[in-house]
Amino acid sequence: ESLPTSQEHDSDANDAELSNKRWEDLSSANSLADVAKLYCNIDMDKEIRGDFMKASREDIRADIYDYLSYCAHDVYVTHQVFSQVLPAFLERCPSPVSFAGILTMGSSFLTVNESWQDYLRNAERTYQELEVKVKKHLADLAEEAKEIMEGDSWKESPWLAQLDWTPKVAGKSRGVYIDSQVGFRANASNTIKGTESVWLRDIIKNAPGPQFP
Numbered sequence: 001e002s003l004p005t006s007q008e009h010d011s012d013a014n015d016a017e018l019s020n021k022r023w024e025d026l027s028s029a030n031s032l033a034d035v036a037k038l039y040c041n042i043d044m045d046k047e048i049r050g051d052f053m054k055a056s057r058e059d060i061r062a063d064i065y066d067y068l069s070y071c072a073h074d075v076y077v078t079h080q081v082f083s084q085v086l087p088a089f090l091e092r093c094p095s096p097v098s099f100a101g102i103l104t105m106g107s108s109f110l111t112v113n114e115s116w117q118d119y120l121r122n123a124e125r126t127y128q129e130l131e132v133k134v135k136k137h138l139a140d141l142a143e144e145a146k147e148i149m150e151g152d153s154w155k156e157s158p159w160l161a162q163l164d165w166t167p168k169v170a171g172k173s174r175g176v177y178i179d180s181q182v183g184f185r186a187n188a189s190n191t192i193k194g195t196e197s198v199w200l201r202d203i204i205k206n207a208p209g210p211q212f213p
Contacts, residue, residue, distance in 0.1 A: 036077050039084040044077060146200050164198035 036042040048070050051060065060067060090099070111119050145160055149167075154160040 032074065032077060032081070035081050035085075040077070040080045042077055042080065044073075142200070142203060146197070149197055149200075166198045 033044040033046055036044055048067070051067070089102070093099070145154065145163075148154050148160075149165065154163075154165060
């Protein structure tokens, strides 16, 4: 197999892997281990956490001091992260309203009685509604961004400037359609002609939904 063909296969594999990822997988990671590494350069071993879901009560009690040490270390690391991010947050969002909102959103409690199933259904319904809104907003942003390719205004944006704006000659439209709830699509009446940026080409190429030649 020749090198160019091998590279094409690698590229197709990477494209397929990327297209199978949800937007949540590509957004910022926010687990304690992730933020501890980012803000404090602390490496955390979270393997023991799985024991709380699969180990028996007797096993937990037998090694109770190891588990208490794990919990105490989590508290310590949380405080270290808090000491770093709170000053940065107050500097960026000095309004007490913003701070009160963060405290309110971070003080919720999970129900443990018979209403748990209702909570799960409500949480799932809310998640699905918000996911549609997020996808719609991302599609709207992509539509807005593609309109500024001819100028250089995208260079002034700290986010858009990170995209690959290399111009590519757009091929024949493949009639890409995406769920109408999202709204970003290229069809017979909305064909992108001439040149398009690499990031826009990848969005269209990896778009979910049926594609028609």
